Structures are given as structure tokens and as C-alpha cells.
Amino acid sequence: MQPVSGVVWVLTVAGIVGLLLFDFFVHVRKAHVPRLREAALWTSIYVSIAILFGVGVWIFGGSTMGQEYFAGYVTEEALSVDNLFVFLLLLSSFKVPRADQQKVLLFGIVVSLIARTGFILLGAALINSFAWIFYLFGLILLVTAGNLLKEKHDEGEAPDNIVIRLARRFLRTSDAYDGDKLFTYQDGKRVLTPMLLVMVAIGGTDILFALDSIPAIFGLTQNVYLVFTATAFSLLGLRQLYFLIDGLLDRLVFLSYGLAAILGLIGVKLVLHALHENNVPFINGGDPVDVVEIPTAVSLGAIVGVLLVTVIASLLSPKGQARTAAAAARRSAHEFLDVETDPEYCDEVYHRLLAEEDKLRALPEKQRALIRQEGQLMELLARAHRVHEERVAAGHCFVPATT
Incomplete structure (x- = not known):
């Protein structure tokens, strides 16, 4: 395997920062709400850049x-899609306005990239010093695969971990957002807005995700340059x-099973590699074990x-279709009731909610x-309609178009 020169490293890092x-x-x-066309265009551009880099x-x-690299x-990228479920719940839990979600996500991506770079360097140092670390990485992935098989994404419950609990405890924030500002004034005092809290939550949660993803990619390559670039391009x-697939996330009802299979495969690959390079005294007397390794191809x-x-x-x-329709209606109702304050965009959200309710009515009777x-969903939808009628009566919303 060819070594990567310092010049290539510098150019690569400069390109990613750029x-x-x-x-x-x-x-x-x-701040703005990305439309589907914008999200699709830029997603394809970033994926194309990653593919062209891999061809190079x-x-x-x-x-x-x-x-x-491609493995x-x-x-x-697949693990990142699964992480989007948690981002969706966090942004909903913190009631981040749609137009301001881009800044939160980009902050989380930058924090994650910095943290994962540290994990990558640490992982490489451990691999170079301790051959038995492959056993540990393999065990981590096998345990993670098992957890994915039993893990459920609860629509009504936001994720909670030590990062979020510490942020809530030590960061004093105002009760309301002030656009996408991190600081505002409340009762004449300068305080943090909830925007900073949700940024910490997104960034901290993404760091925790790295504890699974970094061992996974080290199971496919031990080349630090490839580990770094594959991780960076998956985050960019x-x-x-x-914004492209948040409406389809709930449709991927079998994603956890697929990821469990992939992590399980990489976990087995790591263990086999560890056996092949074995120097642990209580395994085969400290001698390598003659086992078949799984080729990268x-x-x-x-x-x-x-x-x-x-x-x-x-x-x-059919379960995915029903779950998608219900989750989309639930999110739009929450956004209409609790998040958005711009009357024009609020009206757009309500029209979207009406279209999603039509999709619910078009489902098979069983679903x-x-x-x-x-x-809870039916009451939420009913409350959204009541609130809309009140806003129309007060002149705060446009009257929905009828067909």
C-alpha cells in the first residue's frame, strides 16, 4: 500500500476546510428553508465529489x-443516515425553527469532524502499539450490531445522554429563540439562547456516534488517510x-437490520484479522491462528x-408507507403548533399537513x-386544525386553498 505524502495530506485537509x-x-x-430541489442538487454534488475522490x-x-476507501x-454514509433519526428527534425536541436548522447541523458536523479526527489518530496509535485492539474493536461492533436489532426509534421521545444532561444543567439559556443568534438579552441581561444548547446536543451526540463508526471503518482499512477522508466525505x-430525506427516514423500517448485518460482518472481519495477527498469550499460546480473512472486495x-x-x-x-405518512403528519403538526412563528411559512406547513392527512386517508384500511x-396523533391533528381556525379568525394565517 502506497504511503501518502505530506503534500497530499495538506491539500486534502485544505480542500475539506474549503x-x-x-x-x-x-x-x-x-437562514432559510432549503427546498427539495436545492437539497437534492447539493447532496448529489457532495456525493459526486466523494466518488470522484475515490476514483482518484x-x-x-x-x-x-x-x-x-469505497467500503x-x-x-x-449508511451509519450517518441512521444518525439522522436522532438529529430529527433532537431538532424536534428543541423546537428549532426549520430555517435555523442548517446552522445547527453544520456546527454538529464540524464538531464531529474534529472529534473523529482525534479518535482516528488515537485508534491508529492503539493499532500500531497493541495488536489485540482488533479484538476490542470487533467486540464493540458485534455488541453494537446486537443493540441495533433491538433498538427502536421512538417518535415521541427525544434522545437523552450525558452530553445533553450536562448541557441542560450548566448552560443557562433563555426560553425563546432569537433568530439563529447564540446570545440574546432577557430582562436586561445577556443570556444564551436555546440555539447554543441544541448545537451542543447535536455535536456531543455525534461524538458518541463516533465510538461505533471509527472501529467500523478501521475494520475495513488501517490506512489513516483513507479512514480520515472516508469519514470526512460522509459527514460533508x-x-x-x-433536508433531502427527512421525510423518508421513517420509511427505512429495515435500516437498523441492514446496519446490524454490516457491523456484524465488519466485527467478524476484525476478529478474524486479530486471530491472524494474534500475539495474546492465552489465545493459541500467543501464536497467530491460521484463519481465512475476509477480502476487502x-x-x-x-x-x-x-x-x-x-x-x-x-x-x-406497507408498514413503511404507513409509518412514513404518520410520522410526516406528526412532525408537520408539531412544527405548525410549537415551532414556526412566521405566518407565511406557518401557512405552508399547514398546507403540507393537509396533504399528509390525504396520504393517511389513502392508506389501506388495515393501516x-x-x-x-x-x-396522541389523532388529538395532535385535531388540535392543529383548531389552532388554524383560531389563527384564521384572528387574521394571523391565510385561508387554506380548497379543491
Whole structure:
């Protein structure tokens, strides 16, 4: 495997920093709600950049490096999509206005990239010093795979971890947002806004995700340059991807099973590699074990295949269709009632809610019956209609178009 020169490292880091700065000054600095076309365009651009970079790695570094990069990138991208579920719950829990969510996500991405770079350097140092670390990484991934099989994404319950609890305890914030500002004045005193709290929550939660993703990519390649670039490119387009597929996230009902299979495969690959390089005294007397290792090409093919099957099965699932429709209606109702204050955008959200309710009514009777049993959802929708009528009567909303 060819070594990577210092010049290539500097140019790569400069390019990634440049993309982040471009993202901030062109898209995020001015708060706005990204439309589907904008999100689709920039997601495709970032994915294309990652693919072209991988082609360059393949051409200049050889097929082995190319396969390892693409296996790492696809795995990290898939794990990032799963992480979007948690981001969605966090942004909903903190009632972040839609137009301000871009800045929160970009901040989380920057914090995550810095933290993961530290984890990557630490992981590389551990691998170079202790061959047995592959056993630990493999165990982490196998345990994570098991947890994914039993993990449920609860629509009504926001994620909670030590980072969020500490932030809530020590950061004194105002009760209301002031645009996308981090500080505001309340009763003549300068205080933090909830925007900073949600940024800490997003960034801290993403750091916790790295405890799973970094061992996963080290299971596919031990080349630090490939680990760093695959991780970085999977994060760079995450903000655009969120706005592109947030309405489809709940449709991916089998994603956790697919990710469990992928992490389980990489975990086994790590353990087999650890056995092949074994120097642990109580395993085979400290001598390497003659086992078959999983080639990178096989890993790449299996990862892509599992993801394709997972996505296709999810999209064809009646359960996924019903779950998507119900979750979309629930989010729009919450956004209309609790988050948005701009009358024009509020009206747009309400029109979207009406369209989503039409989709609920178009579901098969079996799925509609299950949704009708969700008392909280039905009450939420009824409350949204009552509030809209009150706002129209008060002249605070536009009258919805009728067909």
C-alpha cells in the first residue's frame, strides 16, 4: 500500500476546510428553508465529489486502496443516515425553527469532524502499539450490531445522554429563540439562547456516534488517510442529505437490520484479522491462528448488497408507507403548533399537513385502522386544525386553498 505524502495530506485537509467554509458562507450564513430541489442538487454534488475522490484514490493508489476507501465511505454514509433519526428527534425536541436548522447541523458536523479526527489518530496509535485492539474493536461492533436489532426509534421521545444532561444543567439559556443568534438579552441581561444548547446536543451526540463508526471503518482499512477522508466525505454532505430525506427516514423500517448485518460482518472481519495477527498469550499460546480473512472486495460487495436489499425492502413495505405518512403528519403538526412563528411559512406547513392527512386517508384500511388507534396523533391533528381556525379568525394565517 502506497504511503501518502505530506503534500497530499495538506491539500486534502485544505480542500475539506474549503468545502466547509463554502457551505457556511453560501448556504448557512443566511437562514432559510432549503427546498427539495436545492437539497437534492447539493447532496448529489457532495456525493459526486466523494466518488470522484475515490476514483482518484483508485487510480493513483491502486485497486486495494480504492476498494478500502469505497467500503469505508459507504459504511460511514449508511451509519450517518441512521444518525439522522436522532438529529430529527433532537431538532424536534428543541423546537428549532426549520430555517435555523442548517446552522445547527453544520456546527454538529464540524464538531464531529474534529472529534473523529482525534479518535482516528488515537485508534491508529492503539493499532500500531497493541495488536489485540482488533479484538476490542470487533467486540464493540458485534455488541453494537446486537443493540441495533433491538433498538427502536421512538417518535415521541427525544434522545437523552450525558452530553445533553450536562448541557441542560450548566448552560443557562433563555426560553425563546432569537433568530439563529447564540446570545440574546432577557430582562436586561445577556443570556444564551436555546440555539447554543441544541448545537451542543447535536455535536456531543455525534461524538458518541463516533465510538461505533471509527472501529467500523478501521475494520475495513488501517490506512489513516483513507479512514480520515472516508469519514470526512460522509459527514460533508450530511446537512443537505438531512433536508433531502427527512421525510423518508421513517420509511427505512429495515435500516437498523441492514446496519446490524454490516457491523456484524465488519466485527467478524476484525476478529478474524486479530486471530491472524494474534500475539495474546492465552489465545493459541500467543501464536497467530491460521484463519481465512475476509477480502476487502468481498466486504465492499456485501455492504452494498445489504444496503440495496434493506432500502428496497423498506420502500416496498406497507408498514413503511404507513409509518412514513404518520410520522410526516406528526412532525408537520408539531412544527405548525410549537415551532414556526412566521405566518407565511406557518401557512405552508399547514398546507403540507393537509396533504399528509390525504396520504393517511389513502392508506389501506388495515393501516388506517392502526393509525386511528394512535390517540396522541389523532388529538395532535385535531388540535392543529383548531389552532388554524383560531389563527384564521384572528387574521394571523391565510385561508387554506380548497379543491
